[in-house]
Amino acid sequence: MSAEASSSAVTSKKSKKNKSKATDAVDAATTNGEEVDKNKRHRKDKPWDTDDIDHWAVESFPAPPTDQHRPFLEESSFALLFPKYREPYLRSVWASITSALEANGLACELDLVQGKMTVKTTRKTWDPYVVLKGRDLLKLLARGVNAPQALKVLQDxxxxxxxxxxxxxxxxxxxxxxxxxxxxxxxxxxxxxxxxxxxxxxxxxxxxxxxxxxxxxxxxxxxxxxxxxxxxxxxxxxxxxxxxxxxxxxxxxxxxxxxxxxxFQKKHLKTSEKTAKKNAALERQSDPSVNPNSIPISAPVTSTTTPAASAPAPAAKKQKKVYTPFPPPQQPSKLDLQLASGEYFLKPKEKEIIEKRKKLEKQQEVAGERRAMREEAFIAPPEKRDDTVQEKKKKRKRAEELM
CATH class of the missing domain: 3.30.1370.10 (K Homology domain, type 1)
Structure with a gap:
């Protein structure tokens, strides 16, 4: 008998023994009147695992005593860039951030030349995960979150x-x-x-x-x-x-x-429904008497309404176009326009100069419009001038005359 045949015979015997044990366990459970789930046949009781235990609770990880603390073998660090506009705020709050990280055994650096923030572990660090919390703190600070709110991420x-x-x-x-x-x-x-x-x-x-x-x-x-x-x-x-x-x-x-x-299900409108909805919106915008935010409600016509009241308003008749058997005149092409203006006969360098000049004029026009829009915010409103003594006397005289 070969080695493969002998190994297959041994495995078949083991599988038969396991099946017999499983069937015996199921038979014992059924005889007691309890139905055992197929996936829970081999599950054992855990007397230490009771219902009053909260498996999702986050347990606190306090600092160990100084005599039991051992520093990490390697230093872990994370560096993160921050935008330029955050530099003044980070400089003003960096002292509070440093003190908060020192309480958790971390050190931090603020490099204003490269625009970079760094957090790293020290010899006093006892929690290996707190450096990831420090990295999240730097991310939030770089994304515009204020320091008191961002420091809450250090909590477990x-x-x-x-x-x-x-x-x-x-x-x-x-x-x-x-x-x-x-x-x-x-x-x-x-x-x-x-x-x-x-x-x-x-x-x-x-x-x-x-x-x-x-x-x-x-x-x-x-x-x-x-x-x-x-x-x-x-x-x-x-x-x-x-x-x-x-x-x-x-x-x-x-x-x-x-x-x-x-x-909630998405409602897909047909093309005709979309067109009708768009035309109704355009009509409401064109008519100043109609509120553009109003929703038209089509009420059903009952038998009590009179024919005159129920009849819709006559729509304006479209003017018929005059029929002409001749096709419309052909529009001039780009080449025709260049020949008419004389641009066709210019040299390539002259054409480049003209195009650059047009482009520059357009840029200056757009820049002027943007400058005017920016300067609108700085235009001071008209100030109210107090009445002079003579104007007050004139007003008093007019009031006395009216009395």
């Missing part, structure tokens, strides 16, 4: 998330509109997101900075990315409000909440 139960939204939308105007949709009118949408997720959210530039619990950060990232994908945040806000109310009911703790949560 608070994390941060930098959501990059700059590359999610190609069109710049559309990107600005959707980013403003996150903030909402007077910041109401952003405030609702912060209250429901219990996170701090800051929208600035091409990123959204968030601070809070891991569960809240997950919801914030979902809301932000959906908003940039043209899903309004109000839908997620409604869902979070319903979830908060359902969590208060202990009866629904072990039930599915799908029947309570709203389902």
């Amino acid at each position: 139960d608070i994390a941060c998330d930098i959501i990059k939204i700059g590359g999610l939308v190609r069109n710049k105007e559309r990107f600005v509109k959707r980013r403003q949709r996150i903030v909402g009118p007077n910041g109401s949408t952003l405030k609702a997101i912060e209250l429901l997720t219990e996170c701090y959210v800051l929208v600035q530039g091409n990123t959204v900075s968030a601070m809070g619990s891991y569960k809240g950060l997950k919801e914030v990232r979902r809301i932000i990315i959906d908003c940039m994908n043209n899903v309004h945040p109000i839908y997620r806000i409604k869902e979070l409000m319903i979830r908060r109310e359902l969590a208060k009911d202990p009866k629904l703790a072990n039930e599915s909440w799908d029947r309570f949560l709203p389902t």
